[in-house]
Amino acid sequence: MPTVRDLRAKAGDEPITMLTAYDAPTAAIVDDAGVDVILVGDSVGNATLGHETTLPVSVDGMAHHVGAVSRATEDALVVADMPFLSFGVDEKDSLENAGRMLKEEGAEAVKIESGPHTIDLTEKMVQLGIPVMAHLGLTPQHVNQYGGYPRQGTDRKAADRILELAQAHAEAGAFSLVLEHVPSNLAAEVTDAIDIPTIGIGAGPDCDGQVLVINDAVGLSEWSPSFSKQFGAVREEMECAVDDYVSAVESGSFPADEHSHEESDLDEFY
Ligand SMILES: Nc1nc(=O)c2c([nH]1)NC[C@@H]1CN(c3ccc(C(=O)N[C@@H](CCC(=O)O)C(=O)O)cc3)CN21
Ligand SMILES: CC(C)C(=O)C(=O)O
Numbered sequence: 623m624p625t626v627r628d629l630r631a632k633a634g635d636e637p638i639t640m641l642t643a644y645d646a647p648t649a650a651i652v653d654d655a656g657v658d659v660i661l662v663g664d665s666v667g668n669a670t671l672g673h674e675t676t677l678p679v680s681v682d683g684m685a686h687h688v689g690a691v692s693r694a695t696e697d698a699l700v701v702a703d704m705p706f707l708s709f710g711v712d713e714k715d716s717l718e719n720a721g722r723m724l725k726e727e728g729a730e731a732v733k734i735e736s737g738p739h740t741i742d743l744t745e746k747m748v749q750l751g752i753p754v755m756a757h758l759g760l761t762p763q764h765v766n767q768y769g770g771y772p773r774q775g776t777d778r779k780a781a782d783r784i785l786e787l788a789q790a791h792a793e794a795g796a797f798s799l800v801l802e803h804v805p806s807n808l809a810a811e812v813t814d815a816i817d818i819p820t821i822g823i824g825a826g827p828d829c830d831g832q833v834l835v836i837n838d839a840v841g842l843s844e845w846s847p848s849f850s851k852q853f854g855a856v857r858e859e860m861e862c863a864v865d866d867y868v869s870a871v872e873s874g875s876f877p878a879d880e881h882s883h884e885e886s887d888l889d890e891f892y
């Protein structure tokens with residue numbers, strides 16, 4: 623099982639691959655493909671729970687999904703994304719909520735959407751044995767301040783702010799950093815400036831690794847951000863299968879003999 627240390631060593635070698643997963647069968651597929659890191663993202667809120675944003679996701683809800691993913695994962699590093707207000711409000715609660723993902727649900731690290739308020743918290747978590755993945759650039763838990771999901775770090779002042787925060791979180795002991803929806807040249811600059819691996823989403827090709835939401839990557843999402851790429855057409859595949867099922871039941875062609883128990887199975891009971 624790769625560890626947080628392996629991930630740090632990997633940067634500079636082949637790019638790190640990371641995908642989200644929220645359930646056991648998906649995690650098994652992602653793990654079997656050799657993906658390095660599985661993120662149980664708070665994107666579960668919009669990707670699978672029918673919410674519009676990630677904000678309504680609870681700690682209990684995340685724990686449910688983290689457990690499912692951990693049980694199905696043999697090789698990948700499982701990272702639990704800490705949901706909105708589960709960290710940063712109160713230190714004790716932050717540590718207990720993050721600790722629960724490792725202690726009870728089988729995650730090996732947590733990710734927190736980072737800012738000036740998470741530098742000390744990152745250090746404390748790391749001291750206690752909770753590996754932390756930082757996250758800068760577009761932090762979707764700030765959707766109400768952004769009024770959407772705009773690109774971040776697009777002027778020098780904003781870029782410098784991200785660069786400083788990246789350095790501060792690396793110094794605080796974060797083992798890697800997600801950079802979301804920032805210009806490629808800023809992502810390259812940050813990647814150069816810090817010695818922990820950067821993992822980009824909408825951050826260009828110069829990060830140490832890449833991450834996408836699984837629903838977007840396999841073509842299950844009805845809509846996905848322009849920076850994502852659909853590597854499959856799972857939505858169409860499922861639509862065809864469901865249409866075929868409905869037709870088969872309605873026409874009487876399913877279930878056929880091979881899907882039905884013989885009467886003689888029952889004979890033994892009577
Ligand atoms: N399925 C899914 N994929 C994701 O990548 C994702 C989620 N869900 N949920 C949480 C966040 C939200 N993300 C998003 C969502 C929208 C844009 C987007 O459309 N950006 C527009 C600008 C929108 C605006 O200005 O408000 C763009 O063109 O940059 C980007 C990232 C990334 N994350
Ligand atoms: C997009 C990734 C980085 C994420 O935070 C999530 O899926 O919740």
Ligand SMILES: [Mg+2]
Pocket residue numbers: 663664665676703
């Ligand atoms: Mg997230």
